[in-house]
Amino acid sequence: MSDFRNGYLNTAPAKADMAVDAGLRSFMLGVYNKLALGLVVAGALAYVTGNVPAVQQLLFAAGPDGRVGLTMLGMIVQFSPLVLLFGSMFFMKNPTAGGVNMLYWAVVATIGAGMGILFLRYTGGSIASTFFVTAAAFGALSLVGYTTKKDLTAMGSFLIMGVIGLLIAMVVNMFMQSGTLALIISGLGVLIFSGLIAYDTQRLKMTYYQLGGDQAAMGVATGFGALGLFLNFVNLFQFLMMFLGGNRE
Numbered sequence: 462m463s464d465f466r467n468g469y470l471n472t473a474p475a476k477a478d479m480a481v482d483a484g485l486r487s488f489m490l491g492v493y494n495k496l497a498l499g500l501v502v503a504g505a506l507a508y509v510t511g512n513v514p515a516v517q518q519l520l521f522a523a524g525p526d527g528r529v530g531l532t533m534l535g536m537i538v539q540f541s542p543l544v545l546l547f548g549s550m551f552f553m554k555n556p557t558a559g560g561v562n563m564l565y566w567a568v569v570a571t572i573g574a575g576m577g578i579l580f581l582r583y584t585g586g587s588i589a590s591t592f593f594v595t596a597a598a599f600g601a602l603s604l605v606g607y608t609t610k611k612d613l614t615a616m617g618s619f620l621i622m623g624v625i626g627l628l629i630a631m632v633v634n635m636f637m638q639s640g641t642l643a644l645i646i647s648g649l650g651v652l653i654f655s656g657l658i659a660y661d662t663q664r665l666k667m668t669y670y671q672l673g674g675d676q677a678a679m680g681v682a683t684g685f686g687a688l689g690l691f692l693n694f695v696n697l698f699q700f701l702m703m704f705l706g707g708n709r710e
Contacts, residue, residue, distance in 0.1 A: 488669045488679060489607070495687035499565065500694065503573030504592075510573075511580025521578055529581040541571040558680030565688045572695055579702065587707035594705065595698040602655055603690075606662030617660035623653040643703065650700035658693045661686070 510516050520535035531539060549564050579588055606613065627650055634642045665686045672678045 485669050491683045492686040496690050499569040499691050503569050506573030507576035510577025521581055529578060538571055539575045542568050556681050558684060561681050561684030565684050583702060583706035591701050591705045595701055599658055599694050602658040603662045606659035607666060613660045613663050616656060620653050620656045627653060647700045647703035654693050654697040661689045
């Protein structure tokens, strides 16, 4: 998934002058503005699906053991982001800014709608506090990636492999239902996506220099950059909820 999220740059970033200029600031601001708006939209949708009874009942239902689960429509919504992301790897060979924007908002909407289940599993106060912890961590890690002189490419490759391993472990635990394994997965998830925030930020910065002012390409890079950082933020948030969330169930 991370390879896709950074699909606008398929080769290792070239060495670039890391001096900050107005063009770079404008490019990064465009990415962060889109990311911020995406988080607002996702949060609003999560609140609606988790708190409006008529909508909530379409997506979520209590199982025989009393735990909150998914309806058939809820399962479709939950897995839609993965379908969109992996499908786009095959159908967006020559992405345009408009196409990437459509993908971004489709992923934001489906992830946001699916996250309504958090309001049924955790208290509102713990969701809010965990969000602010995530936002603070994201800001600090992104700043590290933006300012560091160290090339994070090798670390990024390792983290991408970590994401694949994490996905496999999560699928296995869907059948095992091990609380201990779930905590281990969450801990690894926090570490992996923390690293990816710094790595993706540096990669975006290097991409700006490599594109050399090509406005069409930068429009695509802005969309993919916001998508990558959005996924990092949401994953970090959800893994932190395992440690910081106050359970309703």
